[in-house]
Amino acid sequence: MWDNILLGFATAMTVENLMYCFIGVFLGTFIGVLPGLGSLAAISMLLPMSFYLEPTTALILLAGIYYGGEYGGSIASILLNLPGTPSAAVTCLDGNPMAKQGRAGVALFVTAIASFVGGSVGVIALMGFGPSIARVGLSFGPADYFALMLLGLVAAVTVGGGSLVKGLIMVVFGLLLGTVGTDVTSGEFRYTFGFLELRDGVSLVAIAMGLFGIAEVVSSVREAGKRKITEAVTMRSMIPTRADMRRILAPMARGSSIGGFLGALPGAGTVIAAFLAYATEIRVAKDKTRFGKGAIEGVAAPESANNAAAQTAFIPTLTIGIPGSATMSIMLGALMIHGITPGPLLVSDHPTIFWGLIASFWIGNLFLLVLNIPLIGLWVKVLQFPYKYIYPVVIALICIGVFSMRTSVFDVGLVVIFGGLGYLLQRTGYAAAPLILGFVLGPMLEENLRRAMLMARGDPMRIVSDPLTGSILGLSALMIIWSVYGGVRGLIRSRQVKGIPPGEA
Amino acid sequence: MNIVTLRFVVAGILASIGAAAFIIALGYEFGSARRMGPGYFPAVLSGLLTLLAVSEMITAALKPEAISVDWQPFLAILAAVAGFAVTMYLFGMIPAFFVVIGITTLSENRFGWGAALILTVVTSTGAWLLFSRFLGMTMPLFDWP
Numbered sequence: 275m276w277d278n279i280l281l282g283f284a285t286a287m288t289v290e291n292l293m294y295c296f297i298g299v300f301l302g303t304f305i306g307v308l309p310g311l312g313s314l315a316a317i318s319m320l321l322p323m324s325f326y327l328e329p330t331t332a333l334i335l336l337a338g339i340y341y342g343g344e345y346g347g348s349i350a351s352i353l354l355n356l357p358g359t360p361s362a363a364v365t366c367l368d369g370n371p372m373a374k375q376g377r378a379g380v381a382l383f384v385t386a387i388a389s390f391v392g393g394s395v396g397v398i399a400l401m402g403f404g405p406s407i408a409r410v411g412l413s414f415g416p417a418d419y420f421a422l423m424l425l426g427l428v429a430a431v432t433v434g435g436g437s438l439v440k441g442l443i444m445v446v447f448g449l450l451l452g453t454v455g456t457d458v459t460s461g462e463f464r465y466t467f468g469f470l471e472l473r474d475g476v477s478l479v480a481i482a483m484g485l486f487g488i489a490e491v492v493s494s495v496r497e498a499g500k501r502k503i504t505e506a507v508t509m510r511s512m513i514p515t516r517a518d519m520r521r522i523l524a525p526m527a528r529g530s531s532i533g534g535f536l537g538a539l540p541g542a543g544t545v546i547a548a549f550l551a552y553a554t555e556i557r558v559a560k561d562k563t564r565f566g567k568g569a570i571e572g573v574a575a576p577e578s579a580n581n582a583a584a585q586t587a588f589i590p591t592l593t594i595g596i597p598g599s600a601t602m603s604i605m606l607g608a609l610m611i612h613g614i615t616p617g618p619l620l621v622s623d624h625p626t627i628f629w630g631l632i633a634s635f636w637i638g639n640l641f642l643l644v645l646n647i648p649l650i651g652l653w654v655k656v657l658q659f660p661y662k663y664i665y666p667v668v669i670a671l672i673c674i675g676v677f678s679m680r681t682s683v684f685d686v687g688l689v690v691i692f693g694g695l696g697y698l699l700q701r702t703g704y705a706a707a708p709l710i711l712g713f714v715l716g717p718m719l720e721e722n723l724r725r726a727m728l729m730a731r732g733d734p735m736r737i738v739s740d741p742l743t744g745s746i747l748g749l750s751a752l753m754i755i756w757s758v759y760g761g762v763r764g765l766i767r768s769r770q771v772k773g774i775p776p777g778e779a
Numbered sequence: 780m781n782i783v784t785l786r787f788v789v790a791g792i793l794a795s796i797g798a799a800a801f802i803i804a805l806g807y808e809f810g811s812a813r814r815m816g817p818g819y820f821p822a823v824l825s826g827l828l829t830l831l832a833v834s835e836m837i838t839a840a841l842k843p844e845a846i847s848v849d850w851q852p853f854l855a856i857l858a859a860v861a862g863f864a865v866t867m868y869l870f871g872m873i874p875a876f877f878v879v880i881g882i883t884t885l886s887e888n889r890f891g892w893g894a895a896l897i898l899t900v901v902t903s904t905g906a907w908l909l910f911s912r913f914l915g916m917t918m919p920l921f922d923w924p
Contacts, residue, residue, distance in 0.1 A: 439834060446831060447793065453820060462807060465803060493849070496852065665883065666884055670876055670879045671906075673867075677867060683864045683865075683867055683868045686863060686867065687864050697848075698789050699789060702790075731813055
């Protein structure tokens with residue numbers, strides 16, 4: 275165990291890896307600060323940068339971009355009261371009132387500290403539980419994998435809130451898009467329409483950039499001009515009082531544990547973690563009326579929860595190979611581009627990648643802290659910069675990014691299609707995250723289903739009657755039934771104070 | 780109010796994608812539950828997509844609601860990306876940057892040509908430095924068909 279952790283730090287501590295970790299955190303925060311763009315857009319836009327790097331370095335860069343994007347989103351949420359991601363929406367509830375009272379600096383500082391604490395707890399959970407979960411994963415058969423993936427998809431639809439039918443439509447549409455290309459078993463081309471480019475399947479980055487990049491930019495063009503930041507945020511204003519520090523300790527501890535636990539479950543982990551942490555704080559508080567009016571606990575708890583969840587979300591992604599959220603599925607896609615198949619064997623076959631990545635998670639979180647406190651003035655400047663000079667550049671970068679993935683003009687054309695569709699879907703209340711998740715899981719889901727059915731001799735009852743597989747499938751069925759009766763969604767809707775953007779989970 | 784709202788149209792698009800995919804999937808070998816052919820999974824999925832989307836169409840028709848769409852930035856940005864694709868194919872990266880940024884600025888009235896020009900020059904220089912110099916990617920800066 276300690277050997278492995280040391281190996282990890284030795285891998286992550288090389289000058290090159292530290293440099294890319296820093297670059298990742300910096301660029302990720304930069305893109306995350308821009309209105310409408312979150313960590314998912316940041317990862318997809320900067321993915322091509324990682325192609326020319328060693329797999330470990332590339333992953334360290336991407337993980338840095340991921341945290342940076344998450345934190346950048348929080349900065350924009352607190353200062354503009356415009357959450358870029360659903361999990362940041364919770365931070366807004368008390369973060370923005372704090373900013374209005376002239377305590378924006380303290381809110382941002384607490385966000386940074388809480389993120390760091392949550393992230394560290396998540397990293398420790400990942401170190402502690404990752405390898406043992408991978409060992410369990412080794413004994414899984416195709417039917418178990420199928421059931422787990424199905425559970426992940428069902429969770430993404432039912433837990434995220436919004437219409438069940440629309441969520442299911444997006445998942446099924448994503449799965450269907452995943453079937454485009456060469457069928458692994460028979461070698462037959464499906465839905466390629468004679469295009470050579472489609473034989474390897476639809477480009478994940480083209481879909482993600484269309485659905486998240488283009489669609490988000492289009493919807494923020496008109497709104498972004500109206501927002502103004504008046505609060506001056508200086509480093510001095512970030513220093514919290516002693517009373518503040520005392521107040522945030524317990525909420526951070528509670529938030530981190532809630533987040534760490536929920537993040538490892540499939541589905542919209544970070545969002546649920548942030549909501550539950552916030553709800554818990556209200557429940558334990560002596561004076562419940564302070565919440566929503568700038569209570570510092572209301573910033574500390576959800577921020578530490580969603581960062582802990584963001585870390586533990588890597589547990590299923592790395593050790594079983596099943597991503598729990600859209601962002602994780604992009605990370606999974608990135609791993610596969612670098613020739614690494616996540617799964618139970620990753621821990622034993624590629625220890626430098628697994629442990630190096632975990633160590634760099636922690637270093638990335640540390641960078642985030644040391645980078646963002648002195649640089650806060652810079653990020654505020656980025657936010658104050660007129661949006662009209664930013665979005666054309668973002669569009670250009672999306673184009674060149676997608677093109678350079680496979681030096682393919684065809685993929686840029688796909689961005690037009692998915693961007694157009696994505697904006698219309700977003701306007702009519704469809705969340706794009708289930709589609710991405712379905713798209714990434716689709717081929718694996720099909721392969722495992724086919725193998726499982728072959729082993730069960732075509733009898734679905736044999737699959738259902740297996741105790742493990744059957745209970746996971748039963749859980750999925752329960753979640754659907756529960757959400758039809760409005761259980762989870764009712765709970766979320768009652769907590770939902772402001773409109774939460776459909777999208778990244 | 781009209782039944783044909785944006786919500787109805789979008790559900791309709793999804794239903795037609797599902798139906799088309801189903802018809803195509805019938806052309807692939809279906810196989811059996813034990814030995815699924817390449818057509819099994821797509822046929823089930825596209826059938827499911829069509830059913831779900833049709834039910835969404837019915838819901839949308841029963842409860843029509845107006846949804847606003849910002850057509851100007853929507854069309855401008857899509858045209859810009861399409862323009863990038865065509866120009867990149869024909870003339871290379873630098874002209875493609877001029878096209879994509881030029882068309883994107885049409886999202887707003889009175890963007891200003893000077894600002895657009897400065898943006899383009901800065902962005903294409905930056906991209907050239909990052910992609911060609913720093914990352915060593917090979918892509919044509921200028922091209923002629």
